[in-house]
Amino acid sequence: MKIKRKVEIAVISDVHLGTYGCHAKHLLTYLNSIEPKKLILNGDIIDIWQFSKRYFPKSHLKVIKKIMDFASEGVDIVYITGNHDEMLRKFSGTTIGKISIVDKLVLNLDGKKAWFFHGDVFDVSIQNAKWLAKLGGWGYDLLTLLNRGVNWYLEKRGKERYSLSKKVKNGVKGAIKYINDFEKVTAEIAIENGYDYVICGHIHQPKLELIENKNGQTTYLNSGDWVENFTALEYQFKRWKIYNFNKDKLAPFVVENEMDNMEMQDLIAAITIVEQEKKKKKDKKKKKKKKLDN
Numbered sequence: 248m249k250i251k252r253k254v255e256i257a258v259i260s261d262v263h264l265g266t267y268g269c270h271a272k273h274l275l276t277y278l279n280s281i282e283p284k285k286l287i288l289n290g291d292i293i294d295i296w297q298f299s300k301r302y303f304p305k306s307h308l309k310v311i312k313k314i315m316d317f318a319s320e321g322v323d324i325v326y327i328t329g330n331h332d333e334m335l336r337k338f339s340g341t342t343i344g345k346i347s348i349v350d351k352l353v354l355n356l357d358g359k360k361a362w363f364f365h366g367d368v369f370d371v372s373i374q375n376a377k378w379l380a381k382l383g384g385w386g387y388d389l390l391t392l393l394n395r396g397v398n399w400y401l402e403k404r405g406k407e408r409y410s411l412s413k414k415v416k417n418g419v420k421g422a423i424k425y426i427n428d429f430e431k432v433t434a435e436i437a438i439e440n441g442y443d444y445v446i447c448g449h450i451h452q453p454k455l456e457l458i459e460n461k462n463g464q465t466t467y468l469n470s471g472d473w474v475e476n477f478t479a480l481e482y483q484f485k486r487w488k489i490y491n492f493n494k495d496k497l498a499p500f501v502v503e504n505e506m507d508n509m510e511m512q513d514l515i516a517a518i519t520i521v522e523q524e525k526k527k528k529k530d531k532k533k534k535k536k537k538k539l540d541n
């Protein structure tokens with residue numbers, strides 16, 4: 248039997264399943280090494296933008312199956328939508344069993360307020376974000392609308408949508424400034440709203456930093472990504488830490504045997520017939536009970 252690391256909350260983001268850049272095997276190894284109470288998927292997990300390329304290998308399916316296995320084992324799964332999976336925003340507020348879909352999330356962690364959102368809200372204008380930050384929660388909502396408007400317009404004109412993370416990745420001029428602004432503005436809004444922790448993804452820059460300004464302080468956290476950094480955030484014993492796959496080789500876990508031997512069609516079946524299986528089990532139980540009653 249393998250011993251797994253218990254964590255209260257694990258946060259991953261920017262997995263980009265369905266793209267060539269995604270290191271699904273690393274992620275699978277990580278997910279197999281932990282036993283979380285809650286798993287927060289902070290956006291850009293499935294890259295729906297890239298779906299037309301029809302790239303979705305076995306290892307990517309395994310990640311989805313692993314997440315569903317977590318859910319059936321009783322782990323709370325919160326899927327926070329990102330910009331690459333914003334099609335899911337239509338389903339915000341939906342809960343299916345242990346899995347819920349939201350656009351942002353506020354949790355009380357041992358008496359401290361934690362605010363989770365993906366972070367693409369700052370894409371269109373980090374400059375406007377600075378003064379909108381002063382509007383607190385309203386600023387965030389206004390930015391969401393602004394983003395939607397601009398991307399809708401770009402798409403209508405047949406242009407590529409605006410992507411801050413792409414700019415950062417391509418190392419364009421000013422990328423460092425973008426990152427700095429992103430972290431600073433996020434922290435400012437969080438302080439304005441009285442959040443002790445603000446947890447984002449999107450810019451693929453893992454970070455854990457206490458940020459102070461004249462109005463107060465907050466801990467800014469970023470879960471990084473599974474394209475280049477292979478990082479996650481973990482909350483346990485009232486504190487946060489960054490898990491780094493490349494450095495924290497504490498547990499040489501491998502993909503679980505059961506999944507190892509599964510063929511593509513088995514994996515797809517396993518993902519799609521979970522509900523049916525549950526029903527079967529229930530029916531079996533009922534039959535058994537009947538027998539006993541007789």
Ligand SMILES: [Mn+2]
Nearest residue numbers: 291329330449
């Ligand atoms: Mn993103």
